[in-house]
Amino acid sequence: MAGNWKTRTQLVHEGSRRSQYGEMAEAIFLTQGFVYDSAEQAEARFVQSGPDEFIYARYGNPTTRMFEDRIAAIEGTEDAFATASGMAAVNGALMSMLRAGDHVVSSRALFGSCLYVLEEVLMRFGVRVTFVDGADLNQWRAAVTPGTKAVFFESMSNPTLELVDIRAVSDIAHAAGALVVVDNVFATPIFSRAVDQGADVVVYSSTKHIDGQGRALGGVICGTRDFVRKVAEPYLKHTGAAMSPFTAWIMLNGMATLDLRCRAMAAAALEIATAMEAEPGIARVIHPGLASHAQHDLAMAQMGSGGTMLSFEVKGGKEAAFRFLNALEIIKISNNLGDAKSIATHPATTTHQRLPEDQKIALGISPGLIRLSVGLEDPADLIGDLQAALAAV
Numbered sequence: 378m379a380g381n382w383k384t385r386t387q388l389v390h391e392g393s394r395r396s397q398y399g400e401m402a403e404a405i406f407l408t409q410g411f412v413y414d415s416a417e418q419a420e421a422r423f424v425q426s427g428p429d430e431f432i433y434a435r436y437g438n439p440t441t442r443m444f445e446d447r448i449a450a451i452e453g454t455e456d457a458f459a460t461a462s463g464m465a466a467v468n469g470a471l472m473s474m475l476r477a478g479d480h481v482v483s484s485r486a487l488f489g490s491c492l493y494v495l496e497e498v499l500m501r502f503g504v505r506v507t508f509v510d511g512a513d514l515n516q517w518r519a520a521v522t523p524g525t526k527a528v529f530f531e532s533m534s535n536p537t538l539e540l541v542d543i544r545a546v547s548d549i550a551h552a553a554g555a556l557v558v559v560d561n562v563f564a565t566p567i568f569s570r571a572v573d574q575g576a577d578v579v580v581y582s583s584t585k586h587i588d589g590q591g592r593a594l595g596g597v598i599c600g601t602r603d604f605v606r607k608v609a610e611p612y613l614k615h616t617g618a619a620m621s622p623f624t625a626w627i628m629l630n631g632m633a634t635l636d637l638r639c640r641a642m643a644a645a646a647l648e649i650a651t652a653m654e655a656e657p658g659i660a661r662v663i664h665p666g667l668a669s670h671a672q673h674d675l676a677m678a679q680m681g682s683g684g685t686m687l688s689f690e691v692k693g694g695k696e697a698a699f700r701f702l703n704a705l706e707i708i709k710i711s712n713n714l715g716d717a718k719s720i721a722t723h724p725a726t727t728t729h730q731r732l733p734e735d736q737k738i739a740l741g742i743s744p745g746l747i748r749l750s751v752g753l754e755d756p757a758d759l760i761g762d763l764q765a766a767l768a769a770v
């Protein structure tokens with residue numbers, strides 16, 4: 378649509394498709410198939426289908442296409458392919474472009490399932506993977522060689538909120554001819570400038586901020602039209618990664634408020650992080666928006682925000698962390714993020730439970746560490762909830 382619309386306008390209108398009824402809200406085209414006017418039309422569409430011509434919902438669907446066009450517009454990519462989950466997007470982006478013998482360099486601090494795809498799935502198919510400390514540019518320089526096909530990283534790591542310098546790593550990768558694939562979930566599409574900074578492919582779990590109300594699993598791969606339609610789509614559509622039209626409709630509705638929500642949540646996260654820094658029961662607070670964060674300047678340059686997440690270490694180890702979690706009233710104990718409801722997670726015993734102890738320590742996942750996904754509640758109530766829980770410790 379209009380290439381010069383601002384993000385908030387795009388989030389409401391971009392990609393909208395209306396049927397002959399002129400419905401106001403985005404329609405859910407809950408259909409697997411499409412009827413052709415003639416045998417000739419069916420034949421022609423199987424040879425080459427246009428952007429508003431569909432064949433089968435595993436390949437594409439009008440509601441899903443609305444979501445793809447809307448997210449591509451705000452990410453600043455030519456195209457996007459929506460998937461059934463964030464992991465279908467990560468797996469699809471990598472599996473579709475790699476073959477046996479290829480070399481990938483990845484940051485080590487990854488979401489558990491991303492690590493599984495790289496360490497177990499890709500390696501099983503003969504892809505060589507080198508892991509580096511994502512914040513250490515010298516390790517990237519040493520690991521990326523002229524034969525490297527792709528680099529992969531989470532632009533902000535979970536749960537210790539360490540940033541990877543997208544521009545610097547992209548320069549290293551591009552000099553070697555490698556494609557840059559970024560899992561940008563923690564940065565959110567609102568604070569993302571990943572494509573301007575050099576990323577070739579940006580992947581989201583739309584389960585998080587894009588839905589924003591913890592209802593549906595989803596994911597998306599954003600990239601050039603050539604990558605999305607010629608590399609990713611054949612793999613995704615034939616292996617069944619498609620997002621359901623009902624999910625796409627949920628995501629479209631989530632996007633209308635995405636900018637407002639992410640900005641409100643990020644402002645609250647900074648307010649809460651600042652308040653927590655003053656608490657004597659807290660050993661350290663990690664939030665890229667704080668001046669005390671080692672990569673504060675990079676966060677501001679790369680995202681213009683510290684994001685919607687923070688982590689902090691409760692003094693007294695696991696026992697104190699559990700007492701703290703159990704005393705929370707408003708904030709829920711769970712493991713999603715980007716939800717309207719604030720969520721506290723104990724990474725060492727849940728999301729990162731399976732990591733060996735030495736790796737937990739290396740990644741900073743201590744027994745007292747709590748990850749907080751800041752929701753849309755009044756930050757004063759959240760700070761009150763956290764302070765009351767600390768008092769109970």
Ligand SMILES: *Cc1c(COP(=O)(O)O)cnc(C)c1O
Pocket residue numbers: 462463464465467488490491531535560562563582583584585594595596
């Ligand atoms: C949640 C998440 C994923 C996986 O997304 P799902 O929708 O759960 O499949 C991948 N990467 C990161 C960084 C995530 O937070």
